[in-house]
Amino acid sequence: MSFPYQIKTKEQYIAAWEKSVADPEGFWADVASSFLWRKRWDNVLQWNFTEPNVKWFSGGKLNITENCLDRHLGSLGSKPALIWEPNDPEEHHRLITYSDLHHKVVQFANVLKNNGVKKGDRVCIYMGMVPELAIAVLATARIGAIHSVIFGGFSAQSIADRLQDAQANFVITCDGAYRGNKEIPLKSVIDDALVQCRFVTKVIVLTRTHTPVSMIKGRDVWWEDEIKKVETMGNPDCPAEEMDAEDPLFILYTSGSTGKPKGVVHTCGGYMVYTTYSFVNVFQYNPGDIHFCTADIGWITGHSYILYGPLSAGATSLIFEGVPTWPDAGRFWDIVDKYKVNILYTAPTAIRSLMGYGLGPVKDHDLSSLKVLGSVGEPINEEAWHWYDENIGKGRCPIVDTWWQTENGGILISNLAGVTPAKPSYATLPLPGVQPVLVDEQGNEITGKDVSGNLCIKFPWPSILRTTYGDHERCRTNYFATYPGLYFTGDGCYRDADGNYRITGRVDDVLNVSGHRIGTAEVENAINMHTGVVESAVVGYPHDIKGQGIYAYIVYDSTHQEEQNLTRQDIAQTVTRIIGAIARPDKIQFVNSLPKTRSGKIMRRILRKIAEGETDSIGDTSTLLDPSVVEEIKNGKI
């Protein structure tokens, strides 16, 4: 494949960005022309950020799987689309060519149809990182159903919340999943979730771990049996469903500063165009490159840069089932060496954790195939950046620090590997089509260089979220109402003298723990469900490996000194049950009361300072109802 829109020089980048601002419609129409459309669009862009209402390429007809699979069959049919590295390095890996993948997706699409799934239906996918996860996602998209992948670490309660919100009648899962030395009983978690979700009519279960499972008559079917049925039908074709560019492709739940997670909705056309465009340009993908993104497909990074972006570009994408530290901390480097990986895209938290093991696990592996390194999910500190650069890239691989969000669909701010300059801890410059602005608390634009503010985007790009599922008003208030006319990211940001952007972290009540987004309100709601908890307040604090840790202040009505540790564990267990282990508090401090204003608002600023250990800069406490609680909390800090 060739990519007429691939930017090769800094001058071309500047020209592309300028054209994308001066003539966005012409710019994106040119890019979109490189894709396979059944019918060309009527309008490139219609938009307003007030409702909001954004439509890209509407009237255009396509199916994203024809772009990811069918169009490659002629020239790339025998090329691996996916490489699968199992959790256990002793188990056989799998190479799945574009022809194989096409065949398997068509086959499973027929399974879905046989089980009653139709265009527009919501299908929840809760699986480990096996190739069948990719097949399930693509098969769902092929028949025009809407997938909602849930990360394998979420609890039954979180799954039930998401199933209810999406009104998903179909679930695809595995008996279990392997992650390092753990075996996660996925089907059993689903069974617990489904107690609350009687509307689920079909559960398709893939065999992976041979964990014992209960199969409910009439509802649960085995993946393998269903495939056999399609084979006995003579493996019929499954022509891709014709979708409008603005039909929903998927829902992905993510945390916000209030209440329950929101179902971010992405649509078919703009998402396809932008993920492919950003994949090819940020990573400077060249045909033949092996791309290894270490994210889980349950997060947006996996959707956009394991599946849709790379496959639409005809790349070979590596799926890794396991974890970076098992059987030892050299696992990533082993994989890079084994498959001669060219592009490695991972998270700062993984880099920091691997740094802790020293250079021993790195040194016996040949990393000379690497050409580009990527970072995503949280700010990368300079120490980790340099370690990555020196010891993994050996000083010769550009590092792309890619800033974006679930709601963005694809990378918005990043250097382009080897084309525009990197700067440690800076995401650097916006991609073409992206117009960042910094604003003050009142929404006034902060112009000029060497300034900080809240990061907003003032013009739509093709993969901006369209709505939050079932609640458009929530989408408006969350992203478009804080600063009218702008999309508000929730991030704070600094712009240096050269116009480079450096993301400084969330300015709302959202935590970023090991690159996972968690709302403080969500964790508080889970803690408050524990018996004996009167109230709680959760804040983030700097954590050497995770970036941010979770610090919970809890008012508990029957705390006995000798039982405190047990109670802490019980509360953490409650959070694991309600949300999942990723939201488990790292520190729990029992307090007699929380610092509140006279109107009853918890002063989190103070709690944050204490958790960060900055007790000298707490500032004015005179507006508190009872300023003495601050001293008491300071003295009890853990």
Ligand code: PRX
């Ligand atoms: O705070 C920013 C941080 O992660 C948030 C988005 O989280 P999520 O929707 O889960 O998506 C993560 C993967 C795209 C952002 O609001 N973030 C993401 N990338 C970076 C980052 N912070 C700093 N630098 C980054 N490169």
